[in-house]
Amino acid sequence: MNLRALIRLRALVYAVLLILLAIAPLLTDLAGKPFMLDVLSRTLVLAIAVVSLNLILGFGGMVSLGHAAYLGIGAYSVGIASYYDLYQGWLHIAIALTSSGLFALVTGAISLRTRGVYFIMITMAFSQMAYFALVSLEAYGADDGLVIYGRSEFPGWLSMQDSRGLYYWILGILLAALLFNWRLLNARFGRVLFGAMHNDARMQALGFSTYRYRLAAYVISAMMCSLAGVLFGNFNGFISPDIMTWTRSAELIFMLIVGGVGSIFGPLAGTLVFVLLEEWLSTLWTYWHLPFGLLLIALVLAGKGGIDDWLKRLERVRRRNG
């Protein structure tokens, strides 16, 4: 992104979006609808997960149907620590990062030796394994889930005890994640990942051991997603193994596609649209999954690149018309 990019339509849209998000608590207070901040908080937490998925799927072509497991690992880090009366925020984060990193390292090392159909199914299977592991732990609620009685504790102005504080934590981490993705894509690491996605044989022939880069990306994205999980646990006050099923991972992929896979802001746009659509459609009809599913099928068959791509096309049209 250089200076010329800043005056493009996409950049404008995203800039306005970010400003609105920054002052959102103010806006929801003024509108007298504080619950909207809750909806927004939940959406942005999911957006962080989708940003992390973009790192491996959008930049690296790794279609993981097991990514939601890391949301679960992050949330359970908070839940289980709180169960033992350990509420220190930095401890929660440390547990989340370490456990997700290790799980990703082991499962990634095995999964990334495979390709195509195998890879997708193996990521699915590993997340189901994690799901079953947690379901069978009676102590931590098993099927029924685990109530989280208090939020992660951070000192002073970093506190996330009230909804405003938590919201800014979520927004902060989201912005950090977006920044990280942006820099990574254009840095050496991102170039290797991108190249390997399009032509792995060529990259290896140049001397890149692509497996190592993919594994690193996989672990990093898992850790980023677990941060989303920590925030989710705090926001929800409750965590159940359901969050780790492969169907939840498929939803994350759906959100990414809607926004534009491989773009920087796509994950944010896609998650917003997905959640808003979900909120709206579910009030209209109990069986809203039906039009939702049909919409997804239509979207893919039509072959469009998501919101980000749609904005790009608009730009081109505007430029042609002067």
Add this chain to the structure above:
Amino acid sequence: MADPLLQLQALNKHYGGIPATDNLSLDIESGEVHAIIGPNGAGKTTLIAQIAGSLAPDSGRVVFAGEDITQLDVAQRARAGLARSFQITSLILPMTLLENMMLAVQARSGHSFRFWKPVSREQGMRESAMHYLQQVGLADRAGLLASAISHGEQRQLEVGMALAMQPRMLLLDEPMAGMGKQESARMVELLAALKQDKTLLLVEHDMDAVFFLADRLSVLVGGRLIATGSIDEVRQNPEVQRAYLGESHA
């Protein structure tokens, strides 16, 4: 006299009953241009693949600069100094020529676990990439997407990327494939310029190019090496005349 740069020792590769590579041994001297010729299906690409590491032989050894590299994978061999260009053009199509070339330079510039600094701001790599683009005559096309240039230019880029790896040896699998007269001539010029300081192992069908460039020839038929030597020696070999060269070129 120095050891040969590349030593192929009793390589074997069989698919079912079919010998793609049949007890093949060959030495490539440092600094020479060595061409491998043979009819279609003789196993030339299979041989290149086994040297580059993308295919494992059933038995035999590949020794490069005195070291046994038979167990090394493609990337490891590339880092050891073996550069390969593919028979079917293999580039990162959604990237520009410059970006493709920078990847080749990047591979030789330390590790790529760098997450922050944009690659476009790495001046040294950029200059190096432009230098190699110039060497293959593509400097003015640097900003174009690899998918947007002609077939011949794509193959030039491939050779350029192989050069940018600063290899000790270049494996070129049919560099002239699919090229017209003009493009072929340009490629021959490019390869001729490399003769001075690089070792080239070349698979080609274009006989004019082969006779112009090669110091030595090897003839591959049915996975077996039936002759090796200077151009004249090979030309006069009766088995070769019978099996391959035919009337028009001999």
Add this chain to the structure above:
Amino acid sequence: MEASLFYSQLLNGLQLGLLLFLLASGLTLIFGVMDFIHLSHGSFYMLGAYFCGSVVAWSGSFLLGVVAGVAASFVVGAAVEYLVARPLYRRNHLDHVLVTFGLILVFDSLVQILWGTAGMAIALPDVLTGQVELGSVVFPVYRLVIIASGLAVAFGLYLLVGKTRLGMLIRAGASNRAMVEALGVDIDRLFLYVFALGGALAGLAGLLIAPITGASSGMGTDILIVAFVVCIIGGIGSVKGAFYAALILGLLDTLSRAYLDTLLGLMMPVYYAETAAPAISAMLIYLLMALVLAFRPQGLFPPAIQQA
């Protein structure tokens, strides 16, 4: 540990294994021959159960219900192949995942709209209820029927894939699609049959288990992942592989759930054994999958030559 209990669990494991085989055999062919990621395979499983249930309730005949369930799944399978899968073969796997995931949403909602959210029970005819004595073991007749059906289908598939022209084309397609196309075979028709056959087998599995567990709208997604694991362990594209893998997994899963806590109790304090056992037996099939992948990533019985 009673012998009769053990034999009973053994037969249960066999039953589970054969059901998994029915589900996985179609799936492995769809993966192998068409390189298509079919997440909605579980939907055929569900539809077979529901159609059977409705016809049984309407006609009173279980046999008619079975025929209806299999036929309906076959037809829906063919329709899905023609309308949804066919435009996607040349597209990447991500598109397959998204579209078939969308199909799951569609089918689940349709089932809820047409049959309600409460699930459905399927009544068995009197002749199939009741029990039979095999030596010292008392075993429900219906479970034996399931085992017999599973074995019959397995034998039928063995004949189909191994001895017929269609089967030869399927095996060739699983190994080398391009070659089959080059031979001038009507690939479209081949794919249609494979898909529809897979759907029918899944539907059969669903309607066979439904009298025991009831039909519900989530039944497809739960069992799907296990079917995937069977395909991976057996080797994608290989029906033989799916058969052995399904039996191994069925037996392993059933026996571990029954006996692992006792087994672990021999090696550690009972409290730990009882806490760990359910977790480990639930994870066992995935651990096995990881193990197979570590040493033999192409599966136990992969088809002769792999697609690129």
